[in-house]
Amino acid sequence: MAVTPFTIAVPDADLADLRDRLSRVRWPDDETVDDWSQGAPLAYVRDLCDYWRTSYDWRVVESKLNALGQFRAEVDGLGVHFLHVRSPHDGAMPLVLTHGWPGSIVEFLKVVGPLTDPTAHGGSADDAFHVVCPSLPGYGWTDQPTETGWGVPKIAAAWTSLMGELGYDRFGAQGGDWGSMVTSAIGANHADHVTGIHLNMAIALPTSMDDLTEAETSALAGMQHYQQWDSGYSKQQSTRPQTVGYGLADSPAGQCAWILEKLWAWTDCDGDPANALTRDEMLDDITLYWLTNTAASSARLYWESFESGSLDPVPVPTGISVFPKEIFRTSERWARNRFTDLRHFNTLDEGGHFAAWEQPATFVDEVRTFFRTVR
Numbered sequence: 061m062a063v064t065p066f067t068i069a070v071p072d073a074d075l076a077d078l079r080d081r082l083s084r085v086r087w088p089d090d091e092t093v094d095d096w097s098q099g100a101p102l103a104y105v106r107d108l109c110d111y112w113r114t115s116y117d118w119r120v121v122e123s124k125l126n127a128l129g130q131f132r133a134e135v136d137g138l139g140v141h142f143l144h145v146r147s148p149h150d151g152a153m154p155l156v157l158t159h160g161w162p163g164s165i166v167e168f169l170k171v172v173g174p175l176t177d178p179t180a181h182g183g184s185a186d187d188a189f190h191v192v193c194p195s196l197p198g199y200g201w202t203d204q205p206t207e208t209g210w211g212v213p214k215i216a217a218a219w220t221s222l223m224g225e226l227g228y229d230r231f232g233a234q235g236g237d238w239g240s241m242v243t244s245a246i247g248a249n250h251a252d253h254v255t256g257i258h259l260n261m262a263i264a265l266p267t268s269m270d271d272l273t274e275a276e277t278s279a280l281a282g283m284q285h286y287q288q289w290d291s292g293y294s295k296q297q298s299t300r301p302q303t304v305g306y307g308l309a310d311s312p313a314g315q316c317a318w319i320l321e322k323l324w325a326w327t328d329c330d331g332d333p334a335n336a337l338t339r340d341e342m343l344d345d346i347t348l349y350w351l352t353n354t355a356a357s358s359a360r361l362y363w364e365s366f367e368s369g370s371l372d373p374v375p376v377p378t379g380i381s382v383f384p385k386e387i388f389r390t391s392e393r394w395a396r397n398r399f400t401d402l403r404h405f406n407t408l409d410e411g412g413h414f415a416a417w418e419q420p421a422t423f424v425d426e427v428r429t430f431f432r433t434v435r
Contacts, residue, residue, distance in 0.1 A: 061225040066130040066141060066201065068122050070351050075118060078312055078350060082113035085313040096331075100321045108320065109313050112343055118351070121344040124169055132201070133225065135218045138210070141201035142194035143168075144226065147176040149188035153255065153431060154228035156192045156219055160237020161297075161358055162319040163414060164200055165193045166344045170420035175427065186435070187428040192226065194219060196238060198357030200348060205357070211364035212238070216245035220253050229253060232431055236260040236415055238361060241369055247376040256377035256403070256434040258427050260415040264390040264398040265371060275407065279389040286387055290325055293318070297359035298366035305356025312350050319346050326413035328385040336418050371398060379404035379430025383419070385412030404430040
């Protein structure tokens with residue numbers, strides 16, 4: 061496995077094309093409600109797209125990513141892009157961080173520094189990590205698979221191989237959304253290589269409907285809301301990802317709205333995603349999807365794995381952090397039934413689905429707290 065340095069260098073022509081497309085969007089008519097219940101409101105999307113066209117600067121986040129250290133390696137026939145940031149501290153623990161949809165590696169920009177160099181951020185060298193952040197297959201600058209089979213189990217095996225190639229035969233793993241599924245699969249299927257796993261959005265089914273706690277009742281209500289009002293994107297992406305890809309690949313406004321609605325729904329934002337993330341942060345992620353043309357290829361992960369997700373027991377040491385605006389929230393007793401060596405379980409007061417992005421200090425503290433139990 062050859063590991064080669066990688067630098068993002070988006071051509072100026074691609075950015076000019078984006079601005080040109082944004083200057084001549086054919087907009088739909090207004091929604092007939094005064095909220096987000098029919099989807100991302102026209103005025104909000106138009107305003108964000110106007111900012112995208114006139115003021116947003118992709119080169120800022122491009123420079124941040126390039127400064128961290130990026131690489132590509134061929135893993136099981138697929139070119140995988142990843143950040144690899146080594147800690148300056150002796151004894152640092154290797155840690156692979158995995159994002160989900162509609163996220164990307166930009167979710168972790170605020171936490172890489174504190175995780176790799178805690179003493180520079182008010183922490184202890186004993187909590188240091190060597191951090192690896194891969195882009196999922198079909199996402200970002202990882203190759204778009206040309207054959208079926210790149211579902212969660214194969215990704216978990218690929219990440220284990222990648223970490224071994226980087227010299228990390230044993231490592232920690234962390235993830236949310238699809239990253240939670242991949243991380244859980246690493247813990248279930250590659251336990252001999254894992255010191256422990258930490259999850260936000262851990263998936264564990266209810267063990268009983270008797271004597272439900274307030275948190276469990278709330279979690280069940282959240283699942284029902286998701287199925288009734290919030291799962292349309294997943295039905296489309298898990299059944300017809302190619303079809304939805306045409307519109308998103310051709311229209312930056314469409315790509316923007318498709319992701320923006322989830323940032324509204326899944327962040328702890330009190331009705332406005334800009335309360336959780338800045339416009340530039342939202343556009344960093346949206347622009348990454350646009351420039352890499354990964355609307356369809358990223359959606360195919362749903363086709364591969366959404367209806368076939370494993371709930372196998374996970375025997376390795378596990379930490380779980382439950383943020384209040386998470387899509388799926390488990391309880392400690394539900395979690396213990398699947399994660400049989402649960403060493404850390406905490407329910408937080410603020411934050412949503414994109415924990416490292418929304419609440420970086422809390423995220424870092426949760427990751428450090430759990431991994432102290434296995435160092």
